[in-house]
Amino acid sequence: MDTVQTIRVPAGHGRTFSVRRGQVLRVIDAEGQQAADFVALCQADMTEKLSPAHTRRKLRSLFFRVGDELMSSRDRPLLRVLEDTVGVHDANVPACDSTRYGVDFGIEGHRNCLHNLHEGLASHGLSPHDVPEPFNLFQNGPVTADGRMQVTDPISRAGDQITMLALQDLVCAVSSCPQDIIPGNGLKVTPIDIVIADAQADL
Amino acid sequence: MLLMTDGPDRAPVAAQTVRVEAGEVAGVAVRQGQLLKIVAAGECAVACLYGFSDVRPDVFLSVHHTRVFSNSYLLVPGMRLVTNRRRPMMVLGKDSVGHHDLLFPASTTEYLAARGYAGQIGCADAVSAEIKRLGLAPPKLPDPVNLFLRTQLHRDGRIEPMENGTESGDHVIFRVLIDSTFIVSACCTGIEGNDRTAPLELRVAEDLSDL
Numbered sequence: 001m002d003t004v005q006t007i008r009v010p011a012g013h014g015r016t017f018s019v020r021r022g023q024v025l026r027v028i029d030a031e032g033q034q035a036a037d038f039v040a041l042c043q044a045d046m047t048e049k050l051s052p053a054h055t056r057r058k059l060r061s062l063f064f065r066v067g068d069e070l071m072s073s074r075d076r077p078l079l080r081v082l083e084d085t086v087g088v089h090d091a092n093v094p095a096c097d098s099t100r101y102g103v104d105f106g107i108e109g110h111r112n113c114l115h116n117l118h119e120g121l122a123s124h125g126l127s128p129h130d131v132p133e134p135f136n137l138f139q140n141g142p143v144t145a146d147g148r149m150q151v152t153d154p155i156s157r158a159g160d161q162i163t164m165l166a167l168q169d170l171v172c173a174v175s176s177c178p179q180d181i182i183p184g185n186g187l188k189v190t191p192i193d194i195v196i197a198d199a200q201a202d203l
Numbered sequence: 204m205l206l207m208t209d210g211p212d213r214a215p216v217a218a219q220t221v222r223v224e225a226g227e228v229a230g231v232a233v234r235q236g237q238l239l240k241i242v243a244a245g246e247c248a249v250a251c252l253y254g255f256s257d258v259r260p261d262v263f264l265s266v267h268h269t270r271v272f273s274n275s276y277l278l279v280p281g282m283r284l285v286t287n288r289r290r291p292m293m294v295l296g297k298d299s300v301g302h303h304d305l306l307f308p309a310s311t312t313e314y315l316a317a318r319g320y321a322g323q324i325g326c327a328d329a330v331s332a333e334i335k336r337l338g339l340a341p342p343k344l345p346d347p348v349n350l351f352l353r354t355q356l357h358r359d360g361r362i363e364p365m366e367n368g369t370e371s372g373d374h375v376i377f378r379v380l381i382d383s384t385f386i387v388s389a390c391c392t393g394i395e396g397n398d399r400t401a402p403l404e405l406r407v408a409e410d411l412s413d414l
Contacts, residue, residue, distance in 0.1 A: 051308065053306065053307060053308035053346050054308050056306050056307060056308075056362060057307045057308055057394075060361060060362050060363065060364070061360045061361050061362055062276070062306070062356075062360035062361075062362065063359075063360035073308075074311075074313075075313075075314055075317075092267075092270060092276065092306070093267070093270070093271045094265070094267040094268055094271060099288050099289040099290075100289065103288075103289045103290065104289065127342065129261065129342035129343050130343070133267055142358075143276060143356060143357070143358045143359075143360060144358075145358065146277075147275060147276050147277035147356055148274055148275045148276065148277075149270065149271070149274045149275060149276055150274075151274055
């Protein structure tokens with residue numbers, strides 16, 4: 001079997017794509033230190049979405065590991081983590097949006113993850129409010145001693161990747177996070193690569 | 204009332220108290236500048252809090268934006284609880300408990316039934332019904348701020364549910380910053396150590412002495 005699809009997500013932009021049940025999705029940090037906001041919805045019923053909050057409750061953890069299943073808003077597993085060369089991801093920060101730049105930094109008109117994610121999902125009839133909370137792959141938000149969220153850069157290097165098995169037919173979107181103001185992408189926004197295959201061996 | 208330079212910008216509103224029975228939900232309207240006190244009226248209470256702007260139906264309290272606004276996984280006094288547009292909706296001003304959750308989703312009836320909590324209505328189901336009854340029209344059901352829900356967050360990311368320990372009379376007080384309707388759930392959370400239900404009181408007043 002061959003790789004089904006490869007997608008380059010340009011730096012600071014987004015892409016939307018489908019992954020079938022049983023297929024494998026690999027997300028690659030092409031140049032390193034780049035967060036990839038990732039969302040997924042069930043193809044059959046897009047009111048059921050990948051949910052960081054339900055995943056936290058299932059795993060009893062802010063973070064996930066290889067072998068863990070990522071849960072839907074109806075407590076069903078949607079993805080299983082097969083490989084992870086980094087082991088550091090975030091599932092606790094909402095997507096940056098126009099208010100992130102406008103309210104927090106006084107910058108209007110900045111590219112943002114919510115727009116990047118919604119851009120392609122809109123063709124499925126979804127509004128910005130329908131875009132799920134993201135898993136921010138490669139993003140680094142360690143817990144400080146007093147329970148705060150440290151703002152820092154990813155530890156991922158060029159070519160680092162996470163590979164997940166789809167447990168349902170999914171519509172997915174990935175944004176190469178355009179945050180270039182605070183630590184989060186090393187102050188240099190770079191592309192993300194996506195590979196979809198029918199089996200892990202084909203990757 | 205807020206101490207405005209040119210004096211009060213509206214007439215004072217009479218204080219009110221709304222009781223939330225164990226396993227149920229209730230809503231209360233709060234004006235800008237008023238205080239909202241949420242009181243545990245029984246042991247081991249948990250109060251799942253939702254807020255909706257009275258001005259814009261697409262603006263609501265967002266637990267996720269609240270975390271990132273303050274770069275904090277925990278809710279502590281002085282923190283602003285913000286909307287999905289990153290604007291402060293309220294500030295936690297007093298807290299007799301010191302343990303709350305900003306990470307877990309609401310229970311559903313289906314979730315509770317699958318875990319052996321027979322006959323319990325889920326928080327999400329009850330709040331959705333109350334939203335409809337009140338004529339609110341949010342674009343989605345947000346995730347809640349789980350007041351009094353006790354967990355231990357470890358530095359490796361583990362979220363360890365703890366025995367709740369909330370006592371009758373424990374409370375939090377918020378200063379509310381935009382006209383809002385709050386819905387508070389006393390439904391079962393389905394989280395071990397925090398899965399007993401107890402009644403709550405919602406008290407709203409202009410000044411601390413009236414709460």
